Amino acid sequence: xxxxxxxxxxxxxxxxxxxxxxxxxxxxxxxxxxxxxxxxxxxxxxxxxxxxxxxxxxxxxxxxxxxxxxxxxxxxxxxxxxxxxxxxxxxxxxxxxxxxxxxxxxxxxxxxxxxxxxxxxxxxxxxxxxxxxxxxxxxxxxxxxxxxxxxxxxxxxxxxxxxxxxxxxxxxxxxxxxxxxxxxxxxxxxxxxxxxxxxxxxxxxxxxxxxxxxx
Amino acid sequence: xxxxxxxxxxxxxxxxxxxxxxxxxxxxxxxxxxxxxxxxxxxxxxxxxxxxxxxxxxxxxxxxxxxxxxxxxxxxxxxxxxxxxxxxxxxxxxxxxxxxxxxxxxxxxxxxxxxxxxxxxxxxxxxxxxxxxxxxxxxxxxxxxxxxxxxxxxxxxxxxxxxxxxxxxxxxxxxxxxxxxxxxxxxxxxxxxxxxxxxxxxxxxxxxxxxxxxxxxxxxxxxxxxxxxxxxxxxxxxxxxxxxxxxxxxxxxxxxxxxxxxxxxxxxxxxxxxxxxxxxxxxxxxxxxxxxxxxxxxxxxxxxxxxxxxxxxxxxxxxxxxxxxxxxxxxxxxxxxxxxxxxxxxxxxxxxxxxxxxxxxxxxxxxxxxxxxxxxxxxxxxxxxxxxxxxxxxxxxxxxxxxxxxxxxxxxxxxxxxxxxxxxxxxxxxxxxxxxxxxxxxxxxxxxxxxxxxxxxxxxxxxxxxxxxxxxxxxxxxxxxxxxxxxxxxxxxxxxxxxxxxxxxxxxxxxxxxxxxxxxxxxxxxxxxxxxxxxxxxxxxxxxxxxxxxxxxxxxxxxxxxxxxxxxxxxxxxxxx
Numbered sequence: 138x139x140x141x142x143x144x145x146x147x148x149x150x151x152x153x154x155x156x157x158x159x160x161x162x163x164x165x166x167x168x169x170x171x172x173x174x175x176x177x178x179x180x181x182x183x184x185x186x187x188x189x190x191x192x193x194x195x196x197x198x199x200x201x202x203x204x205x206x207x208x209x210x211x212x213x214x215x216x217x218x219x220x221x222x223x224x225x226x227x228x229x230x231x232x233x234x235x236x237x238x239x240x241x242x243x244x245x246x247x248x249x250x251x252x253x254x255x256x257x258x259x260x261x262x263x264x265x266x267x268x269x270x271x272x273x274x275x276x277x278x279x280x281x282x283x284x285x286x287x288x289x290x291x292x293x294x295x296x297x298x299x300x301x302x303x304x305x306x307x308x309x310x311x312x313x314x315x316x317x318x319x320x321x322x323x324x325x326x327x328x329x330x331x332x333x334x335x336x337x338x339x340x341x342x343x344x345x346x347x348x349x350x351x352x
Numbered sequence: 353x354x355x356x357x358x359x360x361x362x363x364x365x366x367x368x369x370x371x372x373x374x375x376x377x378x379x380x381x382x383x384x385x386x387x388x389x390x391x392x393x394x395x396x397x398x399x400x401x402x403x404x405x406x407x408x409x410x411x412x413x414x415x416x417x418x419x420x421x422x423x424x425x426x427x428x429x430x431x432x433x434x435x436x437x438x439x440x441x442x443x444x445x446x447x448x449x450x451x452x453x454x455x456x457x458x459x460x461x462x463x464x465x466x467x468x469x470x471x472x473x474x475x476x477x478x479x480x481x482x483x484x485x486x487x488x489x490x491x492x493x494x495x496x497x498x499x500x501x502x503x504x505x506x507x508x509x510x511x512x513x514x515x516x517x518x519x520x521x522x523x524x525x526x527x528x529x530x531x532x533x534x535x536x537x538x539x540x541x542x543x544x545x546x547x548x549x550x551x552x553x554x555x556x557x558x559x560x561x562x563x564x565x566x567x568x569x570x571x572x573x574x575x576x577x578x579x580x581x582x583x584x585x586x587x588x589x590x591x592x593x594x595x596x597x598x599x600x601x602x603x604x605x606x607x608x609x610x611x612x613x614x615x616x617x618x619x620x621x622x623x624x625x626x627x628x629x630x631x632x633x634x635x636x637x638x639x640x641x642x643x644x645x646x647x648x649x650x651x652x653x654x655x656x657x658x659x660x661x662x663x664x665x666x667x668x669x670x671x672x673x674x675x676x677x678x679x680x681x682x683x684x685x686x687x688x689x690x691x692x693x694x695x696x697x698x699x700x701x702x703x704x705x706x707x708x709x710x711x712x713x714x715x716x717x718x719x720x721x722x723x724x725x726x727x728x729x730x731x732x733x734x735x736x737x738x739x740x741x742x743x744x745x746x747x748x749x750x751x752x753x754x755x756x757x758x759x760x761x762x763x764x765x766x767x768x769x770x771x772x773x774x775x776x777x778x779x780x781x782x783x784x785x786x787x788x789x790x791x792x793x794x795x796x797x798x799x800x801x802x803x804x805x806x807x808x809x810x811x812x813x814x815x816x817x818x819x820x821x822x823x824x825x826x827x828x829x830x831x832x833x834x835x836x837x838x839x840x841x842x843x844x845x846x847x848x849x850x851x852x853x854x855x856x857x858x859x860x861x862x863x864x865x866x867x868x869x870x871x872x873x874x875x876x877x878x879x880x881x882x883x884x885x886x887x888x889x890x891x892x893x894x895x896x897x898x899x900x901x902x903x904x905x906x907x908x909x910x911x912x913x914x915x916x917x918x919x920x921x922x923x924x925x926x927x928x929x
Contacts, residue, residue, distance in 0.1 A: 146747065146751050148751065148752075148755050149751055149755060152754075152758050156758070190804075191800070197803065197804040197805070198805070221746055221750060221794070222794075222800045224800075224801055224805075225816055226801075226805070226809060226812070244751075244754055245753075245757065245787045245788065247754070247758060248754050248755075248757035248758035248760075248761055248780065248787075249761060249780070249784065250765060251765075274816055274817060
């Protein structure tokens with residue numbers, strides 16, 4: 138599996154390269170800004186792109202803009218966006234692209250090597266991986282998306298939060314100390330309350346939920 | 353008053369005498385009427401301007417006309433008086449014209465002309481009444497018509513010379529003075545020249561055409577009556593404006609009277625001293641308004657009070673206005689209108705005080721402006737510094753901590769020794785925690801979203817993190833807001849929301865973001881218990897310092913918090929479009 142890394146800080150770029158290599162990726166190119174990233178993706182057609190949000194020249198959301206452009210041009214390429222801070226606004230923009238695996242994590246998560254490697258593989262498998270902080274935000278009562286969820290029970294909301302974070306049913310069951318069957322029942326009831334079609338695969342359901350949340 | 357009464361009595365007595373002489377003939381009555389016109393104009397001028405000689409001269413003209421009038425009586429001594437003074441009024445007209453406007457004669461030429469006129473009218477008239485022979489001649493013996501005729505011819509020739517000389521002098525004066533002075537002087541001078549020529553010319557024209565002597569008399573009378581009328585025109589045009597005391601000038605300059613600044617000073621000075629041609633030239637432009645020197649020139653041009661560009665003419669009076677031994681302005685006036693220089697000196701001292709006051713006010717204004725600007729600069733510097741620190745923390749410390757944490761994790765994976773692996777994992781966890789703390793610290797200093805996506809997005813992000821429901825309405829764009837304004841408004845909202853969460857017991861909070869062309873307006877309103885006083889809100893919170901920041905940026909922050917009515921914070925900051 139080929140990967141392209143975009144990160145303007147050399148040390149972090151080096152660390153990411155080592156981590157991705159040890160996780161079994163072939164790092165085809167490392168670049169330092171958004172424009173170079175788009176060019177590198179066009180050239181190498183990687184399976185995975187890992188990009189920082191804040192890069193030259195504007196040092197604002199270059200990486201996000203590049204990621205959205207890559208999503209449109211190469212829908213099958215999985216994308217992981219890293220950021221010093223996570224914003225629900227950015228997360229929703231990424232998820233709204235719908236197709237392919239996508240991830241949005243705090244930059245510091247990459248230091249947790251095992252978890253990070255697992256997340257990389259899940260994204261490449263087409264799943265959605267959101268940083269727990271983002272999910273936390275989406276579940277806050279202050280969030281406009283929260284209003285739609287007011288009709289859910291606390292347990293259902295808990296399950297939905299874990300779903301939105303891209304966790305599998307088994308993982309949710311372990312997390313909540315309940316059976317997988319119980320998790321499926323919760324999810325079914327959530328779909329009913331939120332009026333969603335139940336016959337979709339897991340990550341599509343997550344996208345659907347988050348899309349619904351994003352209004 | 354006494355003079356007026358005296359003249360009145362004289363006029364009345366003359367009218368009585370004339371009625372006694374020949375009540376049927378109207379012509380003799382025109383002279384006391386003429387005298388009354390002179391007396392009226394003269395007394396008004398004298399009353400308005402006691403220091404000016406014109407009033408006295410006009411009153412003298414009235415007296416002369418009364419004396420001439422007695423020539424028409426039937427009482428012998430009065431007839432003699434009338435005969436002696438019969439041509440004096442003409443000489444007096446020349447005197448009046450040359451003495452205008454101060455009432456004094458300036459220059460040897462003027463004095464010689466006036467002297468010549470009087471000599472002409474008194475001495476060359478003498479043969480007419482001395483040698484006329486019986487019954488009119490005052491001297492005994494036969495009449496000497498030849499001498500009388502010679503004297504008449506000499507009188508007419510000398511009269512013509514005097515009149516032409518006077519006309520020449522008046523014309524010269526009219527050409528030499530400024531347009532403004534001309535506006536005051538022209539009506540009288542022009543009328544004077546016309547009159548001076550009308551009387552002798554009409555005399556010869558009438559002689560040549562053999563017209564009725566009554567017509568000659570009437571023409572002369574109208575011309576004579578025209579003198580006080582022309583003088584009245586001058587009074588109306590401002591040559592003899594009522595004057596105020598210099599003390600009043602001080603009050604006027606010190607007050608907030610209508611009009612502003614220097615044009616007003618110049619106008620006040622011109623009005624007080626009674627010289628509408630008076631100009632004030634200021635050496636330095638006012639501090640506060642660099643363009644106002646031109647402004648004052650334009651404005652005062654219409655008022656004929658000050659024109660910095662006009663150089664004083666040689667005949668102008670000039671008084672310097674000194675402040676602390678330094679010349680700050682110059683008053684140019686017409687010495688003909690203001691004969692007492694001490695009045696101008698006193699006015700100059702008052703003007704110096706007024707200018708000093710203006711300087712102090714301007715300095716205060718300038719310092720106030722400087723202070724405001726310096727506060728804004730300080731805020732902007734603080735804002736830049738904050739952004740720099742955030743950038744350094746973000747690119748430096750934060751990245752290094754993440755890398756260290758990553759290395760600790762790698763170490764934990766690579767070492768086989770269980771205890772060392774546990775130690776390395778612990779190190780990773782600690783570093784991860786520190787990394788999170790630095791992240792929160794950076795966020796508190798300057799949220800990334802504020803610099804990346806702008807104020808409105810950052811405020812929306814704040815509302816989403818609330819434990820209560822938040823609604824955000826935005827109007828307009830937050831593009832192009834100055835950094836200091838952006839940061840200040842963000843932290844006002846952040847602090848207000850913190851207060852909502854801590855104290856309001858609210859279910860929801862409404863945030864309104866409005867950008868107008870020239871200002872940004874943000875309100876944070878909750879549905880909580882209310883009853884927050886400004887004191888409580890600001891004490892022990894960051895809002896106090898933020899109010900200072902808002903104030904420094906020229907904005908306002910207000911708080912409404914009725915009991916059980918929720919709390920609303922409204923902040924508004926101006927910003928250039």
